[in-house]
Amino acid sequence: MGSDRTVGVLVLAATPIGDTADAPPRLLAELTGADVVAAEDTRRLQRLADRLGIRITARVVSYFEGNEAARTDELAEQLRQGRRVVLVTDAGMPSVSDPGYRLVRAAIDADVRVTAVPGPSAVLTALAVSGLPVDRFSFEGFAPRKAGERARRLAEVADDPRTSVWFEAPHRLTDFLTEAAAQLGGDREAAVCRELTKTYEEVRRGPLAQLVAWAADGVRGEVTVVIAGATAVAVDEAAAVAEVAARVAAGERTKPAVAAVAEATGIAKNTLYEAVLADRRPTTDGK
Known part of the structure; x- marks a missing residue:
């Protein structure tokens, strides 16, 4: 060439x-x-x-x-x-x-x-073998070494629905997984991919709390961690409408009440407002 x-x-x-x-x-x-x-x-x-x-x-x-x-x-x-x-x-x-x-x-x-x-690429290889959703993901690189900064960084992805991929040094892996469990929940699914494509390749899958216990004995080699994204929580629209009604009955105006409940539940504000108005309309039974 x-x-x-x-x-x-x-x-x-x-x-x-x-x-x-x-x-x-x-x-x-x-x-x-x-x-x-x-x-x-x-x-x-x-x-x-x-x-x-x-x-x-x-x-x-x-x-x-x-x-x-x-x-x-x-x-x-x-x-x-x-x-x-x-x-x-x-x-x-x-x-x-x-x-x-x-x-x-x-x-x-x-x-x-x-x-x-x-x-x-360690990022894509780990993502592919993790068994976690791959349709949307974020690459987070190395987590901060300082505990406080690491906690804040993990908290930033706590509600992100995307799978996240992290690099971590083996001697810091236990601290990283422990903080991840604290910020994301010990039941959040994850995979620790060690020595990818090498002779002693190993992929450990399971909830973060379980992986913390496994890593406590020490881990060697290059490490890539894949963590599942946040799962959307099913929202009960009827309960949200009832909450708005209770707030209004207590003296709150409708639009502020709708805005507060929408933010708390994740329901679109316009959707909730329409549902509240529909709930107030008189019903007809054909008589």
């Missing part, structure tokens, strides 16, 4: 999250055809190249959290000069809880093409 010297290209290349056999053929072509390879860990890149049986002749530079801000300008200049820059991280897709976002923005600002080599 020769270099196009007339225009630079930034290639975000996904790398295996465990099994090297998952590497797509295009990853090998991009690594061997690049002008510059920016790697989160250059030693891990070399080990990957050895396992893939390829030789990288491009200039290899490190690009990790500690030097990401400073090195972005340098790589952006390479792109402006027409170089083909391939960005890889330790596992999965660059920019997804990994270095890459700054460089993507810099490339876009420089009117440089940005493309990607699709490949393994």
Whole structure:
């Protein structure tokens, strides 16, 4: 894959999250055809190249959290000069809880093409094997390390109907699951996916309270947690109408009473207001 010297290209290349056999053929072509390879860990890149049986002749530079801000300008200049820059991280897709976002923005600002080599993703892999709803989901990345911030972050998704996907370090997993159970309820279904695609892959499914007990003995390896979204609570419209009637009988005006009950029950305000008016209309029995 020769270099196009007339225009630079930034290639975000996904790398295996465990099994090297998952590497797509295009990853090998991009690594061997690049002008510059920016790697989160250059030693891990070399080990990957050895396992893939390829030789990288491009200039290899490190690009990790500690030097990401400073090195972005340098790589952006390479792109402006027409170089083909391939960005890889330790596992999965660059920019997804990994270095890459700054460089993507810099490339876009420089009117440089940005493309990607699709490949393994811990987020989608965990979601797929979790057994939880996949029609709507949110990726939450790593939870905050501080207990208070972690509690607030989890509280934010307590009422979200979407399945959520989280990354977590194994030594913090018990604390995370404990707080998740406190904020979302111990009966909320979840799955802890450990060492995905690797030899000791394990997926533990069950209520959060059960997973807390399992994790208490210690967990090793890369961890992705998938948590079910909030279940919609069935609302009794007749009871809501009765509550509005009781508030009005106690002296509250109809519209404020409807607004308060609608907010508390989740019923659309207009729907509830129409139901209240319908309840007040005299009934006819055909006589």
